[in-house]
Amino acid sequence: MPITYVRYVHRKPDPEAIPAAFEELEPDSIVLLFDPVAEATVIPVGELYRRLSPTYRASEIIVFRGADPNFVKDLAKDTLLPGLLGDKKVLALVGETETPGAPPRLCPVPPFNPPGSPLQIDSLREAELYAILDRSQAIFTSNEFHYELPSGLHAEKFVRLADALRSVFDVRRMTDWILPHLTGDAIVLADTGSMLPLLIDIREQARTRFNWAVEISTLDRYPQELGVVSDAIAAVRNRPAYFNAVAEERGLQLLFLISVNSSGRLCQIFRTLAPEGAKIVVVCQTSEEPPACDCTLVRVPVARWPVTPEGKCHRCDHIPLIRVHHESYELLPNLKRDPITVSKDVAEGKAAFWTMADQADAVQLHKDVPYLAEGQEDSRHFGVFLDTAKLALHAEFRKICLAELHKVTAPDIILVPRHENSEVVAKLCAEAHCGCTIILVAPGRFPPELQARMKGVKRVLVADDSIVTGFTLLNLRTELFRVTQENGDTPEVNVFVIVSRPAINTPLLGIKRRYRGREVTRILAGAELFLPEGRHCPWCVEFRLLTSFRKRLKGPALETAEARIKKLEGQIRPHLLLVPSGDDRADLRTLGSFFGELRQEAAFAAGVSAAQTLIQQLGTLGGGIQLKVIDLAMAVDAYYEGVLLAALLRTFNGIHVRYPGSDPLIEQRLQHLDPERAYPGVIAELALAAIQNKIPSKQLRGLVDKRKGMDPCLALMADLMDLVGQT
Numbered sequence: 001m002p003i004t005y006v007r008y009v010h011r012k013p014d015p016e017a018i019p020a021a022f023e024e025l026e027p028d029s030i031v032l033l034f035d036p037v038a039e040a041t042v043i044p045v046g047e048l049y050r051r052l053s054p055t056y057r058a059s060e061i062i063v064f065r066g067a068d069p070n071f072v073k074d075l076a077k078d079t080l081l082p083g084l085l086g087d088k089k090v091l092a093l094v095g096e097t098e099t100p101g102a103p104p105r106l107c108p109v110p111p112f113n114p115p116g117s118p119l120q121i122d123s124l125r126e127a128e129l130y131a132i133l134d135r136s137q138a139i140f141t142s143n144e145f146h147y148e149l150p151s152g153l154h155a156e157k158f159v160r161l162a163d164a165l166r167s168v169f170d171v172r173r174m175t176d177w178i179l180p181h182l183t184g185d186a187i188v189l190a191d192t193g194s195m196l197p198l199l200i201d202i203r204e205q206a207r208t209r210f211n212w213a214v215e216i217s218t219l220d221r222y223p224q225e226l227g228v229v230s231d232a233i234a235a236v237r238n239r240p241a242y243f244n245a246v247a248e249e250r251g252l253q254l255l256f257l258i259s260v261n262s263s264g265r266l267c268q269i270f271r272t273l274a275p276e277g278a279k280i281v282v283v284c285q286t287s288e289e290p291p292a293c294d295c296t297l298v299r300v301p302v303a304r305w306p307v308t309p310e311g312k313c314h315r316c317d318h319i320p321l322i323r324v325h326h327e328s329y330e331l332l333p334n335l336k337r338d339p340i341t342v343s344k345d346v347a348e349g350k351a352a353f354w355t356m357a358d359q360a361d362a363v364q365l366h367k368d369v370p371y372l373a374e375g376q377e378d379s380r381h382f383g384v385f386l387d388t389a390k391l392a393l394h395a396e397f398r399k400i401c402l403a404e405l406h407k408v409t410a411p412d413i414i415l416v417p418r419h420e421n422s423e424v425v426a427k428l429c430a431e432a433h434c435g436c437t438i439i440l441v442a443p444g445r446f447p448p449e450l451q452a453r454m455k456g457v458k459r460v461l462v463a464d465d466s467i468v469t470g471f472t473l474l475n476l477r478t479e480l481f482r483v484t485q486e487n488g489d490t491p492e493v494n495v496f497v498i499v500s501r502p503a504i505n506t507p508l509l510g511i512k513r514r515y516r517g518r519e520v521t522r523i524l525a526g527a528e529l530f531l532p533e534g535r536h537c538p539w540c541v542e543f544r545l546l547t548s549f550r551k552r553l554k555g556p557a558l559e560t561a562e563a564r565i566k567k568l569e570g571q572i573r574p575h576l577l578l579v580p581s582g583d584d585r586a587d588l589r590t591l592g593s594f595f596g597e598l599r600q601e602a603a604f605a606a607g608v609s610a611a612q613t614l615i616q617q618l619g620t621l622g623g624g625i626q627l628k629v630i631d632l633a634m635a636v637d638a639y640y641e642g643v644l645l646a647a648l649l650r651t652f653n654g655i656h657v658r659y660p661g662s663d664p665l666i667e668q669r670l671q672h673l674d675p676e677r678a679y680p681g682v683i684a685e686l687a688l689a690a691i692q693n694k695i696p697s698k699q700l701r702g703l704v705d706k707r708k709g710m711d712p713c714l715a716l717m718a719d720l721m722d723l724v725g726q727t
Contacts, residue, residue, distance in 0.1 A: 002478070003123065004471070005033045005131045006056050007065075008048060010040040012544060016535045017052055020131035021474060021510065025123035029115065030444065030475070032059035033093070033127055037169050038074065039067050046080025053380065054371065055471040058443030061089045061115050063106070063124065067172065068097050075109045082111070089115040093124055095176035097209045103180045125177055129298035132170045133284065138163035139300060140331070145320040146313075149262055150329070154313040154321065155304045159284050160329050161259040162194030168201075174283070175201045177297050178257070181281050182206060185245065186253035187215040187236050191266060194329065195259055215241045229269045254278040258293070261285050262304060267292040339631035340617055342639070342648060346610050347594035353527045354595060354609075356397045358602035362390040365601050366539035366572040371420060383537030384605045388465040388498045389424045391526070398428070401498060401526035405432035408494045408522065411461040413453070414438045415480070417472050421465040425498065429463050436461075441476060451483050460493045467500045467525075469533070470507025477511060481518045493520050500525040503533045505616060530612040531605070538608070538650035542688065543568040549723060557719040560712045574600040577642050577681030578688070578713040590641055600643050607639075607647025618656060632657040632695065633665035636673075642681035649689040663696040670699040675707045683707060687717035691724050 003022040008015040015037075034056070036048040045064065049057070062085060064075055072092045075081065090112035096102040103121060108114045133139050140147070140158040147158040165171055179202065182188075186206075190199055199216040206212040217239075219232050236242060236254070245252035254277070256270045261282040270280050271292045280293035286302035305313040323332040357363050363386060368379040391397050410433045416425050418440040426438045439450060446454070454460075462476055473495060484491055495511060500523070502508060512520050532538075546561050546568075553561050564578065574586035590598050595606040611630075618628050630652055639645045675683055687704050690697035701721060708714040 002029060003031045003033055003127045004056055004059060005035075005127045006052060007035040007131065007135070008037050008040075009135075010037060015041065015043075015048070017056070018131075018135050019056065019469070019471065020127070020134055021471070022123075022127045022130070023478065023513075025120070025127055028117075029061050029119070030059045030478070031061045031063060031119065032056055033063045033065060033124055035065035035128070035173075038071060040169060044078055044080065045075060046078040046084060050080060050084055050378065053469070053471070054378065054443070055469065055475065057084070058475065059088075060444055061091070061119070063119070064090070064092045064109070065128070065173075066092055066094045068095055069107065072107045072109055076111075085112060087113075089113055091115065091119070095172075096180065100210050101180055101183055104176045126298055128173060129177070129283075130300065132173065133159065133161075133164050133298070133300065136164040136166060136170065143319075145322050146315050147331075148311075148321055148323045149304070150324055152307065153263055153304045154307055154315065155262065155286075155302050157286070157300070157302045158322075158324055158331075159260045159286060159300055159302070160194075160324075161283055162192070162329065165194070165197040171197050171201045172205075174198055174297075175205050178202055178281060178283075179205060179209070181255060181279055181295060182212065182214070183253055184210075184251060185213045185241070186255055187217065187239065187242060188255045188257055189232060189236055190216070190218045190257040190259065192259055192329065193218045193220070195257065199257070213241065215239055229266075229273050233273055233275075251277075256280045258282045259284065261291050261293070261296075262287055262302060264289055264291050338628045339634075340614055340628050341631045341634045342610055342614065344594050346614065347606075349613075350527075350529055350606065350609060351594065351596040353397075353529070354598055354602050354606040356394050357386065357391060357605070358596070358598045360387075360390045360394040360397070362387040362394075363601045363605045364571060365576070365604060366537060366568065366570075368571075381534040381537060381540070383534060383539060384531050384608055386466070386499055386501060386531075386605075389421055392424050392428055392498055397526060401428055402432045404524040404526060405429060405461075405496055407524060408461060408496075409459060410436055411459040411494070412437070412457040412491075414461045414463055415441050415476065416463050417476060418442045419465075425463050425465050428498070429461070429496070433461075443472075443475065444479075446479055446483055451487070454480075454483050454489070455487045456489060457484075457491045460491045461496060462493065462520075463496045465498045467497050467502055467507055467511075470502060470510055473497075473511050474507075477520060484518070490518065493518070494522045494524065495520050496524045498526045500528045501531045503530060503536070503612065529609045530616065531609055532612055532651060538647075539568055539572055541650070541692075545688075545691070545720075549720060552723055553716075553719060556712055557716045560716040564713075564716075575681075576600050576604060577646055578684035578717070579642075579680040580711045580713060583680035588643075590644065593641065593644065595644065603641075603643045604647045607644045608651045611648050611651035615652070615656060629662070630657045632662065633669050636666065636669045636686070640679050640682065642679045642685060645679075645682060646685040649685055649694065652694065654692065654694045657694055666695050667699045670703065673703060675703045681713075684711075684713045684717055687714065687721060691717070691720050697721055 003025045005020045006017050009018055036045050038045050071094050075092055090109045091114055092107045092109050093104055094107060095104050106119060138160055147155050149155050188199055188202060195218060203214040203216050206214040217236055219228060242252055254275060256274060256278060258266055261267055264287060267280055282291055282293045282296045285291060285296040285299045307313050325332055365384060367385040368381050369385060370379045414429050414436050416422050416438060422440050429438055462473060464473060508523060511523060546565050550561055575584040588600060590603045595603060598606060614630060635648050683703055686700055689695050690700050704714050704718050708718045
């Protein structure tokens with residue numbers, strides 16, 4: 001795709017790569033804008049780049065994002081990068097520290113060659129800032145309600161910039177784009193106090209980089225009338241810095257910084273009242289109308305609707321209204337929480353698939369899967385790994401895949417991304433569409449011979465083994481549509497995968513989205529389900545928890561923790577749960593379960609998939625407010641087998657299951673739980689959930705204490721519960 005932005009988040013010992021895709025910003029180039037946040041770690045940039053998925057590294061242009069020009073020197077000295085980058089075109093985007101008024105600059109990185117044509121700096125800015133807003137959940141949106149903005153208009157979305165200012169590194173990136181609008185000593189006035197983290201950083205960086213003195217100020221609340229802004233400007237003029245500048249007849253710039261501009265009203269007020277020479281910068285522009293400002297940094301289009309004298313818009317009678325407090329910008333919903341259960345229908349929905357996956361021995365947990373990308377050995381982590389090669393050999397499942405492939409007319413050409421399972425996919429397609437041309441496609445631009453081969457095709461099938469993040473198929477789709485557009489063709493394009501297993505719907509929507517007037521007609525799959533991304537592996541969560549407390553544990557509890565940590569250092573195999581040695585049988589099955597009669601790995605995976613499917617229905621507002629919640633009390637009551645309950649408890653987050661009114665329901669269920677008869681591992685899994693603040697711990701602590709003398713795992717849980725306190 002044209003620009004893929006990837007930023008590392010350094011909140012754990014192993015940083016997480018968070019991606020975002022922007023298809024229209026650089027339509028003629030496939031660009032990776034990679035921010036390793038090198039200032040947050042001692043790990044070299046080359047090593048951080050090596051850890052990226054090969055899908056991201058397949059881009060033809062790599063732009064490394066850094067804090068200052070020293071970052072370019074570090075890149076040039078990095079010994080890993082030449083072998084990883086090869087002949088790719090490389091640039092570095094860094095904050096300006098030498099030339100006042102200049103935006104972040106694109107610098108060549110020796111010994112690599114820059115792109116042949118210049119990149120648009122505005123496109124890189126849009127990608128970076130939009131990704132910050134999206135990753136920090138500063139964009140509130142849902143199909144289940146709409147918003148009343150501080151301006152009084154009703155809207156489909158609400159952007160609260162304060163949520164994007166929780167990371168010092170995100171704040172610094174924003175500062176890089178705002179500083180160019182200052183020319184010297186200045187006063188910066190923002191429209192809300194929640195902008196203070198950004199204002200403070202602007203002040204400090206102006207002094208550090210250019211020796212400028214910058215005063216900062218904010219409005220107390222959203223200005224409903226001219227007087228609020230007028231008073232604020234008058235107050236600024238009373239500041240010693242402003243008074244002294246006037247007395248000494250030297251310039252002092254006034255910059256108005258608006259967090260989010262929706263109606264344009266505040267821009268107009270500032271423009272009306274501002275003294276001559278003042279500038280207005282909007283961080284986020286949500287309306288289509290051009291604002292009365294000097295610069296807009298990022299655009300997040302939001303549909304807004306006028307309201308009647310009764311305060312209603314045309315959607316108020318159909319979906320609930322969430323009001324945004326005009327001073328604090330807090331959301332003011334009147335919510336009725338509807339519980340969602342892990343019902344019989346949910347459990348049975350994918351039982352046939354998990355039975356086949358278990359029979360094929362295709363399910364593995366907590367697994368690092370090696371691959372070769374651009375000549376480099378690497379690996380990708382999966383909390384639940386599905387071996388599609390084994391699945392494709394299962395007779396019944398293979399029939400399902402062939403039936404899906406037969407739903408499309410025989411294509412003129414079948415494109416298969418090149419990887420370790422390409423031949424598996426190709427053979428399946430050849431069996432379904434005998435005689436069709438099948439071509440294995442490497443990442444990046446199509447070679448000239450393939451572009452020529454595509455001329456005049458009417459039907460194209462893109463086939464792969466799985467959809468996880470969707471980036472492989474998105475990249476291939478983008479290149480396919482580029483080539484067909486250049487050829488003047490509009491072929492029918494369909495997609496087939498053996499297993500579609502994204503964490504959320506977004507990758508599927510991205511693949512289907514129209515691009516340059518073209519779109520994928522159908523996405524077919526042998527199986528469609530949801531599974532968490534590798535960075536949300538439930539076993540990694542347990543591993544990090546135990547290692548973080550290891551130094552504070554002693555005696556038998558420490559020994560138990562060390563043994564468990566050792567087990568979690570590699571692929572986990574039965575017995576999966578925290579159970580004493582006498583109960584660690586590996587041959588247990590979920591006999592008579594709605595999920596199917598499964599061995600432990602497949603049973604756990606089935607439970608995880610069911611939980612991830614329900615998460616799609618929760619409709620998160622953002623900031624921890626939801627309309628729907630998981631009925632965890634029912635799950636505790638109904639799913640007595642440890643492996644199934646563990647799958648649910650480990651997949652749901654606290655925001656999914658804990659809310660006012662849920663604690664008494666959980667406590668009531670726990671009162672009826674007999675620790676002497678509980679399925680092995682159930683009490684320990686509940687305790688682990690309590691330690692992570694997913695369920696209350698008061699009642700559970702009594703159950704743990706009853707058995708901790710006979711179960712070293714529960715003794716460990718008791719010590720951990722002491723360390724974290726009551727939840």
